[in-house]
Amino acid sequence: MEIFKYMEKYDYEQVVICHDKTSGLKAIIGIHDTTLGPALGGTRMWNYKTEEEAIEDALRLSRGMTYKAAAAGLNLGGGKTVVWGDPKTQKSEELWRAFGRFVQSLNGRYITAADVGTVVDDMDYIRQETPYVVGVSKTLGGSGDPSPKTAYGVFRGIQACANEVWGSDDITGRVVAVQGVGKVGYYLCEYLHKAGAKLIVTDIDKEAVDRVVREFGAQAVGLNEIYGVECDIYSPNALGATINDETIPQFKCKIIAGGANNQLKEERHGDIITEKGIIYAPDYVINAGGLINVADELKGYNEERAMQTVSKIYDNIKKVFQIAKRDNIPTYKAADRMAEERIEKLGRVRNTYLG
Numbered sequence: 001m002e003i004f005k006y007m008e009k010y011d012y013e014q015v016v017i018c019h020d021k022t023s024g025l026k027a028i029i030g031i032h033d034t035t036l037g038p039a040l041g042g043t044r045m046w047n048y049k050t051e052e053e054a055i056e057d058a059l060r061l062s063r064g065m066t067y068k069a070a071a072a073g074l075n076l077g078g079g080k081t082v083v084w085g086d087p088k089t090q091k092s093e094e095l096w097r098a099f100g101r102f103v104q105s106l107n108g109r110y111i112t113a114a115d116v117g118t119v120v121d122d123m124d125y126i127r128q129e130t131p132y133v134v135g136v137s138k139t140l141g142g143s144g145d146p147s148p149k150t151a152y153g154v155f156r157g158i159q160a161c162a163n164e165v166w167g168s169d170d171i172t173g174r175v176v177a178v179q180g181v182g183k184v185g186y187y188l189c190e191y192l193h194k195a196g197a198k199l200i201v202t203d204i205d206k207e208a209v210d211r212v213v214r215e216f217g218a219q220a221v222g223l224n225e226i227y228g229v230e231c232d233i234y235s236p237n238a239l240g241a242t243i244n245d246e247t248i249p250q251f252k253c254k255i256i257a258g259g260a261n262n263q264l265k266e267e268r269h270g271d272i273i274t275e276k277g278i279i280y281a282p283d284y285v286i287n288a289g290g291l292i293n294v295a296d297e298l299k300g301y302n303e304e305r306a307m308q309t310v311s312k313i314y315d316n317i318k319k320v321f322q323i324a325k326r327d328n329i330p331t332y333k334a335a336d337r338m339a340e341e342r343i344e345k346l347g348r349v350r351n352t353y354l355g
């Protein structure tokens with residue numbers, strides 16, 4: 001991979017390669033854009049096959065965070081770390097503390113958090129070396145598991161979609177097909193059930209399915225059946241890339257709105273569902289509740305305030321729809337435009353010399 005070519009193409013600011021022999025730390029911090037504020041994004045620990053794969057992931061993910069933060073209305077830029085290693089066998093206190101010292105050396109340009117392969121305990125070790133980490137334990141002033149907040153944001157996004165399609169936030173009697181009833185999916189089902197929706201669910205974890213059937217009266221279906229069920233809303237909360245050439249012909253829904261990351265297999269699938277008349281809530285706008293929640297820690301965590309900000313995902317989704325109509329483009333492109341416009345305008349505002 002030609003790093004500078006890639007950085008130039010997508011306008012990256014910085015890539016930091018961190019190594020510590022004692023702990024075996026191999027980490028790559030990607031800082032994409034800090035126009036709006038310090039770059040915030042989680043640390044992913046993964047056993048990448050190659051060095052190149054790890055660098056590519058750090059870059060791709062950090063750029064995604066720029067868009068997520070900008071679209072959420074946060075004063076934050078985009079960053080992400082990948083730690084190259086097996087999260088099951090290669091974690092240690094010294095590894096996280098070595099990493100924490102690298103984060104500290106950036107003096108607040110980058111703030112880390114948890115991601116795939118990392119948990120609150122890892123963040124607590126990092127906190128011993130730097131204040132530039134969020135998603136730490138509640139006893140350290142942190143906000144704990146972000147999943148319920150992510151689910152609340154997805155629920156608010158679904159209400160915005162309902163309003164767009166049926167002219168009302170009320171989802172009483174609407175049928176929602178929920179794929180994945182893990183952390184986010186479970187809490188989402190709870191919100192939907194309380195709001196009077198009917199649930200059809202699937203998950204590879206039978207116990208997780210049984211729980212939502214028992215608690216929320218959901219109907220369980222097979223893993224591949226979920227795409228073709230008669231429903232009003234399809235809500236992906238498990239895997240990425242479930243909007244693809246195989247699934248699109250099966251969809252009977254009017255709305256796609258869920259918490260999973262990277263839902264469109266390819267961008268063109270966003271065009272195809274728009275042509276089919278399906279309203280799509282762009283993933284990084286609707287699933288920003290976790291980010292909004294951890295970002296609140298920077299002000300001294302206040303759960304009520306965090307929930308109020310998460311609730312605004314309703315307005316963010318509505319704004320995406322307005323831009324899509326204004327510019328006659330699919331919603332996934334409108335989301336990018338909304339984020340880019342905010343960065344550009346505020347970037348210019350922040351150019352003013354303050355003396």
Ligand SMILES: NC(=O)C1=CN([C@@H]2O[C@H](COP(=O)(O)OP(=O)(O)OC[C@H]3O[C@@H](n4cnc5c(N)ncnc54)[C@H](O)[C@@H]3O)[C@@H](O)[C@H]2O)C=CC1
Binds near residue numbers: 180205
């Ligand atoms: N937890 C959070 O706050 C956030 C999560 N996300 C995204 O939301 C999605 C769900 O995240 P979590 O709930 O935290 O993860 P999780 O691991 O708790 O839940 C995912 C669920 O999907 C199920 N699953 C896996 N493969 C499946 C398949 N082929 N068909 C049906 N179900 C399948 C798993 O068994 C599991 O129950 C992920 O894409 C994640 O990246 C995005 C933003 C924040």
Ligand SMILES: O=C(O)CCC(=O)C(=O)O
Binds near residue numbers: 040042114115290291
């Ligand atoms: O929710 C978190 O813990 C950090 C935010 C983040 O990295 C993400 O939303 O992907």
